[in-house]
Amino acid sequence: MTGPHLSRINRFMAAFARRQATRTVALPGGFAAFDDLFPQSRANNQVVIDGAVDAEALPALAEDALGHLPHRLVCVLDEDTARACVGPMVRAGYTHSGYLVMVHTGPVPDRASAEEVSLDALRGPLTTRWRGILPDVDDEVVRQLVDRRESRLRGADDVRFIGSRAADGEVASWADLYLDPAAGTAQIEDLMTSQAHFGRGHADAVLATALRLAAEAGCGTRFLTADATDWPRHWYGRRGFEVVGRSHVFERE
Numbered sequence: 001m002t003g004p005h006l007s008r009i010n011r012f013m014a015a016f017a018r019r020q021a022t023r024t025v026a027l028p029g030g031f032a033a034f035d036d037l038f039p040q041s042r043a044n045n046q047v048v049i050d051g052a053v054d055a056e057a058l059p060a061l062a063e064d065a066l067g068h069l070p071h072r073l074v075c076v077l078d079e080d081t082a083r084a085c086v087g088p089m090v091r092a093g094y095t096h097s098g099y100l101v102m103v104h105t106g107p108v109p110d111r112a113s114a115e116e117v118s119l120d121a122l123r124g125p126l127t128t129r130w131r132g133i134l135p136d137v138d139d140e141v142v143r144q145l146v147d148r149r150e151s152r153l154r155g156a157d158d159v160r161f162i163g164s165r166a167a168d169g170e171v172a173s174w175a176d177l178y179l180d181p182a183a184g185t186a187q188i189e190d191l192m193t194s195q196a197h198f199g200r201g202h203a204d205a206v207l208a209t210a211l212r213l214a215a216e217a218g219c220g221t222r223f224l225t226a227d228a229t230d231w232p233r234h235w236y237g238r239r240g241f242e243v244v245g246r247s248h249v250f251e252r253e
Helices: 002-020 055-066 079-091 119-133 139-154 202-216 232-237
Strands: 023-027 030-034 046-049 072-076 095-104 115-117 158-165 171-180 185-193 221-227 241-252
Touching (some): 002 030, 002 046, 002 171, 002 185, 002 221, 023 055, 055 072, 072 079, 079 095, 139 171, 171 202, 232 241
Parallel strands (some): 185 221
Antiparallel strands (some): 095 221, 095 241, 158 171
16 A cells, blocks of 8 residues: 555645745755745745755755745655655754654545635634644744645645534634545645634544545545654544655754
8 A cells, every 4th residue: 555655645745845835946856845925834935855865965955945044844755765864964953753644544434514614714713723832933923824824725736624613603623625636636734623622523523524525526545644753643543544654854943
């Protein structure tokens, strides 16, 4: 399973980063993707390595590409390439994180009570959630983290925001759904729940609905990424997701 699924997924993630960006710069082994509207958003201003790269040269490549920004983010999609890069990147002051690539292999659930929602409906809940996650950042950083979701509409052929609403109508849990029916691939990204609505089944409703919509769109490869050291990977595992590989992220201030 890992071979064809992972190759397809890596192509999808690289293409999404390119399409989402307002400008890209070709680099040996990959590219830099930028969106000058959201300079504080690491995911919108990063280096993506999706090919062969000189591991020893990567820190300098990243510095040349990202030196005008307050952060450095380098995503290496191939696991063998990433392992070779760990030493040089850590010596250059980067922290290294692994993300599990998880493909849904269980039965496709029935569509639940979640629905497609607008970005406007997400602004309030997203703002509150980000302020809880990053209490020390200023309002401009939070604004960019919220508004950057609009740029994701460019990333795939079909991009939807899926939300489950509380009794008062507020969106309680949400996720992005990126669909490429021609390639048969779908990604579920940034599943989050408002702190006030934890433990009430909203995330399950969002995930089930996203999986059903992806299957209905003809996407046989339905995947997400999860922090290799955090608890959600187990939550996803209980809902039919299996690990097929890893992507790697290197970060530095």
